[in-house]
Amino acid sequence: xxxxxxxxxxxxxxxKLDVALIIEGKVRSKSVANSSAGYQELTAWLTRQNVELDxxxxxxxxxxxxxxxxxxxxxxxxxxxxxxxxxxIKGYGQSELVRNKxxxxxxxxxxxxxxxxxxxxxKAPTPEQRRLRAWCDRLKALKDMRLQEENxxxxxxxxxNPELVEHLRQHxxxxxxxxxxxxxxxxxxxxxxRSYVDVSNGEPSNSKxxxxxxxxxxxxxxxxxxxxxxxxx
Numbered sequence: 001x002x003x004x005x006x007x008x009x010x011x012x013x014x015x016k017l018d019v020a021l022i023i024e025g026k027v028r029s030k031s032v033a034n035s036s037a038g039y040q041e042l043t044a045w046l047t048r049q050n051v052e053l054d055x056x057x058x059x060x061x062x063x064x065x066x067x068x069x070x071x072x073x074x075x076x077x078x079x080x081x082x083x084x085x086x087x088x089i090k091g092y093g094q095s096e097l098v099r100n101k102x103x104x105x106x107x108x109x110x111x112x113x114x115x116x117x118x119x120x121x122x123k124a125p126t127p128e129q130r131r132l133r134a135w136c137d138r139l140k141a142l143k144d145m146r147l148q149e150e151n152x153x154x155x156x157x158x159x160x161n162p163e164l165v166e167h168l169r170q171h172x173x174x175x176x177x178x179x180x181x182x183x184x185x186x187x188x189x190x191x192x193x194r195s196y197v198d199v200s201n202g203e204p205s206n207s208k209x210x211x212x213x214x215x216x217x218x219x220x221x222x223x224x225x226x227x228x229x230x231x232x233x
Contacts, residue, residue, distance in 0.1 A: 006056035009111030020107035059114035
């Protein structure tokens with residue numbers, strides 16, 4: 001990304017986006033709805049500020065469930081987006097001795113980080129990668145719940161509470177059924193086989209493969225382990 005690119009910081013909320021635009025060292029602020037209409041409003045506002053959409057860099061913290069849909073929506077409108085680990089933003093704020101905190105201050109901090117550090121543009125995961133990641137997360141959550149309930153069942157057994165033991169046992173059995181339900185491990189493996197991209201050019205490759213997730217690169221191995229465990233549940 002060109003170092004002269006206009007820096008834009010966005011603090012992502014569930015219902016709104018707080019935007020900070022740095023032009024000639026000055027910060028201009030704007031709030032829009034976290035929706036498709038809000039994204040359109042944001043690009044229209046940037047145009048009125050004489051910002052060239054194809055040369056600016058939008059930066060936001062990588063918060064998964066909220067940041068990724070925003071990034072996808074802005075990319076579809078022609079903006080270059082970078083998702084940054086929140087720890088980096090926090091560390092940058094500490095270096096500036098920033099003590100106050102609200103949505104507008106956070107957006108301005110992200111914009112300054114963007115202008116100073118020029119983070120790499122985010123490459124969106126494919127739909128198959130997003131589906132695989134969501135199912136792997138769901139499998140892990142179900143297995144964590146099963147382990148927690150099994151521990152509670154053991155504790156209630158020691159406490160001689162048979163009614164609660166039976167209730168917990170029924171829930172554990174229900175969780176086991178949910179873990180084995182569709183999509184089957186074979187279906188997940190099919191999605192997994194389609195989710196590789198070569199990090200050098202975005203094309204399928206048999207050599208260097210990485211699964212993109214948020215703003216970081218993750219080895220696909222954890223998901224492979226989940227699929228192996230799911231097969232034996």
